[in-house]
Amino acid sequence: SSPCGEIAHGLEDVLIKTTSISDIDGERGILWYRGYRIEDLARNSTYEEVAYLLLYGKLPTRGELDEFTSRLAKNRDLNPATVEVLKNLAYAHPMFAAEAAIATEGAFDDDNRKLSESLRTGKYGDEEKALAYRIAEKLVAKMATIVAYHYRLSRGLEPVRPREDLPHAANFLYLMFGKMPERLAVRGLDLYLILHADHEVPASTLAAQVVASTLSDLYSSIAAAVAALKGPLHGGANEAVVRTYLEIGDPSRAKSIVEAATKPGGPKLMGVGHRVYKAYDPRARILKDFARDYMTKYGDRDNLFAIAVAIEQEVLSLPYFRQRRLYPNVDFWSGIVLYYLGIPYEYYTPLFAVSRVVGWVAHILEYWDNNRIFRPRACYVGPHDLKYVPINERA
Ligand code: SDX
Numbered sequence: 001s002s003p004c005g006e007i008a009h010g011l012e013d014v015l016i017k018t019t020s021i022s023d024i025d026g027e028r029g030i031l032w033y034r035g036y037r038i039e040d041l042a043r044n045s046t047y048e049e050v051a052y053l054l055l056y057g058k059l060p061t062r063g064e065l066d067e068f069t070s071r072l073a074k075n076r077d078l079n080p081a082t083v084e085v086l087k088n089l090a091y092a093h094p095m096f097a098a099e100a101a102i103a104t105e106g107a108f109d110d111d112n113r114k115l116s117e118s119l120r121t122g123k124y125g126d127e128e129k130a131l132a133y134r135i136a137e138k139l140v141a142k143m144a145t146i147v148a149y150h151y152r153l154s155r156g157l158e159p160v161r162p163r164e165d166l167p168h169a170a171n172f173l174y175l176m177f178g179k180m181p182e183r184l185a186v187r188g189l190d191l192y193l194i195l196h197a198d199h200e201v202p203a204s205t206l207a208a209q210v211v212a213s214t215l216s217d218l219y220s221s222i223a224a225a226v227a228a229l230k231g232p233l234h235g236g237a238n239e240a241v242v243r244t245y246l247e248i249g250d251p252s253r254a255k256s257i258v259e260a261a262t263k264p265g266g267p268k269l270m271g272v273g274h275r276v277y278k279a280y281d282p283r284a285r286i287l288k289d290f291a292r293d294y295m296t297k298y299g300d301r302d303n304l305f306a307i308a309v310a311i312e313q314e315v316l317s318l319p320y321f322r323q324r325r326l327y328p329n330v331d332f333w334s335g336i337v338l339y340y341l342g343i344p345y346e347y348y349t350p351l352f353a354v355s356r357v358v359g360w361v362a363h364i365l366e367y368w369d370n371n372r373i374f375r376p377r378a379c380y381v382g383p384h385d386l387k388y389v390p391i392n393e394r395a
Helices: 038-044 047-056 062-074 080-088 094-107 110-120 126-154 168-177 183-195 203-213 218-229 237-248 251-260 282-298 301-317 319-323 330-340 345-368
Strands: 022-025 030-033
Touching: 030 038, 030 047, 030 282, 038 183, 038 282, 047 062, 047 126, 047 168, 047 183, 047 345, 062 126, 080 094, 080 126, 094 126, 094 218, 094 345, 110 126, 110 218, 126 168, 126 218, 126 345, 168 183, 183 282, 183 330, 183 345, 203 218, 203 345, 218 345, 237 251, 237 301, 237 330, 237 345, 251 301, 282 301, 282 330, 301 319, 301 330, 330 345
Parallel strands: none
Antiparallel strands: 022 030
């Protein structure tokens, strides 16, 4: 605490708004999107249907879903300026490229410019709200193209034009590999996209809302969210997990790696622990099941599943983790699924952004319904009214 009272370090347990987009029961390890349990959506839904649910608050009718899917498919192309940015950043980590590309796309989007003009005059009526939802759908459509184009350009390959006849996950794999993807790979990616679509207000969603609360534009708010997601404590964990597994190489080495994480100041074990979940992350459970099915059918590439199981057993049994209620989180298994699909690990966090962009923009639109600029305080503990000393009199 401080002379001014309790400090909410990292905003732990601070409530910044009411929401009806998603809810997390950290004690029991339950996640709902708009009141539907994540297990039901994972089993029965698609990313497009979940994106509609998160944006518009209800499951779409067949007609609504077809129209939404067709709007997304028609909005996948990028402005030539954005493709230039991706070319210039071809050799950078794709999260740098995603951040720069989405901001560039916004600079050239007429809807975005029009909405910014209205917001500048304090106008946010039904027309502006419709514009905001149109931009939200473009953000969902284009984030996937940005990431897939970067993959092609980073390998010196020509980008492949998006296909309007393919659903979101299938189109992404088609854009990446330039050929029709096989069914189980599409199911795996669609599941990954469903499970990462929203999660209340983690750091990246907070960042998106903080920027949007100043009435900055939607694309810039999403660029801020991408920047926040990049860190290994947040979205970057899935890439870190697979890199660690590949370095370990053998399940028998798992014990020493896990024990290193229990030493004071030791390296945190990526993919484990969570600010809210004090139980097994329900998303991780679903991804583990998919990874097991895939591995059973196609084999355990590079022993990743066996290594992950060995690490998980240590985490679930060592007192250090049990006392702190630290369990595998979504990142513990998500990278393995993408690894099996042949996606390089530097694209795992960008794919997290490809999914979460719908959650980020849904929370911004919800916050704009009752906007209030974020301006917390800090408790000043330094001196006041010091006397200014000319430089040649200073010791
Ligand atoms: C995501 O918030 C979200 O919803 C995020 C996310 C989403 O969908 O948006 O769920 C996605 O980001 C999942 C989390 C991915 N990150 C990682 O896997 C990185 C490893 N995890 C840790 O860095 C940590 O668990 C956090 C960042 C996830 C949570 O951090 P907290 O809530 O600030 O926890 P803490 O640092 O206060 O930890 C409490 C104790 C500490 O030990 P003591 O000081 O009490 O002795 O638990 C320890 C920590 O050292 N601890 C770990 C650990 N995580 C916490 N020790 C070893 N390995 C770990 N992974």
